[in-house]
Amino acid sequence: MTNKTNRFAALLDVQGKKYRYYPVSTVAGSETLPYALTVLLENVLRNAESDDAAEELAARVVAAGRAGEVGSEIEFSPARVLFQDFTGVPVFVDFAVMREACAKLGGDPTKINPQIPCDLVIDHSVIADEAGCAGALARNMELEFSRNRERYEFLKWAQQSFDNVRIVPPGAGICHQLNIEQFAHVAMTSDAAGIERAEGEPPVAYFDTLVGTDSHTPTANGIGVLGWGVGGIEAEAAALGQPITTLVPRVVGVRLVGALADGVCAMDVALTFAQTLRAKGVVGSFVECFGPGLASLSATQRACIANMTPEYGSTCTLFPVDEQTLAYLRLTGRTAEQVALAEAYAKAQGFWNDPEAPERTYAEVIELDLGSVERSLAGPSRPHDRIPLSGARDRFLAVCAERGLDGDKRVSVEVGGEAREIGHGAIAIAAVTSCTTATDPRMMLACGLVAQKAAAAGLSPKPWVKTILAPGSKATELLLERAGLMEGLRSLGFHTCGFGCMSCIGNSGPVAGALHDVADEIELASVLSGNRNFEGRISPDVSQNYLAAPALVIAYALAGTMDVDLLHDALGTRADGTPVHLADIWPTDAEIDALMASCVNESLYADGTRGLYDGDAAWQELGSEPTDTFAWDEASTYVRRAPYFDGMTRELSAPAPVESAYALARLGDFITTDHISPAGSIAPDSPAARYLEERGVAPADFNTYGARRGNHEVMMRGTFANVKLQNVLADGRKGGWTRDFLTGEVRPLFDAAMGYEAAGASLVVVAGKMYGSGSSRDWAAKGPALLGVRAAFAESFERIHRSNLIGMGILPLQFQEGESAETLGLDGTERYTVAPIDFSAGLPEPRVVGVTAERADGTTVAFEATVRVDTPTEGRYYANGGILPFVLRQLL
Secondary structure, eight states, X not given: OOOSOOTTOEEEEETTEEEEEOOGGGSTTOTTOOHHHHHHHHHHHHXXXXXXXXXXXXXXXXHHHHHTSOOOEEEEOOSEEEEEHHHHHHHHHHHHHHHHHHHHTTSOGGGSSOSSOEEEEOOSXXXXXXXXXXXXXXXXXXXXXXXXXXXXXXXXXHHHHSSXXXXXXXXXXXXXXXXXXXXXXXXXXTTTTTOOOOXXXXXXXXXXXXXXXXXXXXXXXXGTOEEXXXXXXXXXXXXXXXXXXXXXXXEEEEEEESOOOTTOOHHHHHHHHHHHHHHHOOTTOEEEEESTTGGGXXXXXXXXXXXXXXXXXXXXXXXXXXXXXXXXXXXXXXXXXXXXXXXXXXXXXXXBOOTTSOOOOOSEEEEEEGGXXXXXXXXXXXXXXXXXXXXXXXXXXXXXXXXXXXXXXXXXXEETTEEEEEETTBXXXXXXOSHHHHTOHHHHHHHXXXXXXXXXXXXXXXXXXXXXXXXXXXXXXHHHHHTTOHHHHHHTTOOBOOSSOGGGGTOOOOOOHHHHHHTTTSOEEEEESSSOOOTTTSOTTEEEEEEEOHHHHHHHHHHOBXXXXXXXXXXXXXXXSOEXXXXXXXXXXXXXXXXXXXXXXXXXXXXXXXTTTTOOHHHHHOOOOOOSSOOOOTTOSSOOOOOTTTTOOSSOOOOOOOOSEEEEEEOOSOOBHHHHSXXXXXXXXXXXXXXXXXXXXXXXXXXXXTTTTTOHHHHHHTTTOOTTOOOGGGTTOOSSEEEETTTTEEEEHHHHHHHHHXXXXXXXXXXXXXXXXXXXXXXXXXXXXXXXXXXXXXXXXXXXXXXXXXXXXXXXXEEOTTOOHHHHTOOSOSXXXXXXXXXTTSSOBSSXXXXXXXXXXXXXXXXXXXXXXXXXXXXXXXXXXXXXXXXXXXXX
């Protein structure tokens, strides 16, 4: 490993073994920095181009931290990258295309190769086509391979053809859970990263850091690993050795006091965090936890809380290292040497949770008494809309009233050969799933105990409820087996049907046919132990989605409706006619503690992760020889050669101006990346379906948008195709429709975009607050870019999506404070012209740019917008047409 900086280096002795490291204590003013800024400070000391550059960047970190404000630009070099398959496949497609482009431009294609460790877990593909029966897992795995064979063959080629890539085959678990169980180091070494060093030179020790192509990458923050979600295009650059440019963030401290009450779990804390911090306004900030209450939370409880980070818009929710962290590392099979290094390094860098240490400086401190947290849900469509369990029924009725629903309406459905009466809030899906809760063994044991007690009392879920159990890793299922709880779960229909995200990503599979038939008449509901419940995400048939702890998922499955007061209403009756209430089947902490003591041990994780990279026979049969460039199959409908580098030259040319652009969509507030680029099912009447049918794909084999992210043709056609999207220009029609101003017709949005392209017209999108919230979905930027969108106007942008837009050459333009499309009278029928912007110095000049919107009658609206290109590096990305051309030109 070549050391660029030496002035700040020192030696660390850990049980007789010496490591080179970069102590932050050498920088004046670092003593009271937040933990997160300590990590960033070490990062710039170690990776800066020179000692002088390191000193300058370190000063920026310290100045911002001590002021409690957003600081100047620094460059962050993560130690590794985490991918899931939905976002990982297009990344490696881009790498493959970049190799071709490099060769065509006279470069060496093998230079396009990850420079740091990359882990990819195939966890987003599996769909709960089958659920509630003993053969569900085998059948879903069979279907997964039949649908995704082309993708998996491509990934096998990528694993063999690129360095520093490990791929976990399908059926092993969720990337975030496997990250903390297996991949994370807490303290990293150059040896572990496979970085060569000169003979006699000690290995370098440094903070384990990462970026991931999934919003919930901050799960690892729970064990003291700083990481956050980025778009796939930004992760590609990081994997190729490019630093991530960021402003030194504002850090908000959460001081934890007290301890959780009996019956309250980490999911309840996570939902409380989401509500509290979203209301406080922490978008783009770092959050970190400290205080006397910290010690009462286990490492996996912290991971559950950290997992919810994107739902309140912050970049991370970091916990320092302490005895709880070390206990988890030992439990999950880290070596004694790894654990010793993690402890010694954390203490040497001031990253150890020491109650006696000086108080750290925060921009703001929020105090949370863990003892005040109560059992909770969140819904019906936003994770931060927390509802106390005691008020869940009242909130459900209020939602129905707000939507103008008749609370007394009932419809008859035939389920299991018997007619049933159901109303609004009938639960179509009850899913124990997701990295949020499955990482924590306490919550999974509580879930199993509720199921066991319910089964013993003779209860069962209502027959219209689809029951889904998707453990986050093999160790999770093994825990339930060893605790003797799987039998109770299975007796209630909660058979393991897959190891992956499933319902949380929208792969719920079909609801009961009778419910699908009445989904337009009544509002169906879902309850899941996940982190995302956005409208249209869990199932196109389900209108209300509620997040809850796994144990509550079981309880609601028994009730079969949201129109119930779980704290007072009976869930059913025993054989003797006596009622069974939630309190009768809810486990005590003592019961959970006893199972934790007897079942959660090192052998659980050792046995649960054995053969992690082997896969089953179907995976092992996939074959592909390593090659410098990929042999594209023109018949493939899953993996296609993307056009991002078509026509690219070595020389830089200025971005084309935005002149007289049409609005492709006029949208409202809280447009998520699910709205822009859905991951779920492909509607049979959509342009994407038409494309697939033209190529001989039967509707039963459409699979999902998420699974087809390696095919830009499908993804272009799926852009803005969420069935719940409301585009003002579509004249009331929901989904992927818009008005084509060239023809005057309301047409499929893709068809309109292609008409604009043929006419040589550029496009913009006009939106409201929090544009691009939700998942770190690069296709939410790639899709619009391929449709010809040149700029996006919004009142505010979510952090990751703003970055992704720039990465694809789309200009993010923010209305001035107090202004919006509504206040300016913009209805989307105008043609938009943006005044020239100069990016020659990196940052945009001017920063606030004039915009003219011309109406059809010739009148105009003039306004100003802030160019949300926030750093010089982002400016260079935009000037190059995006991050991919920039990186390729750099490598050339």
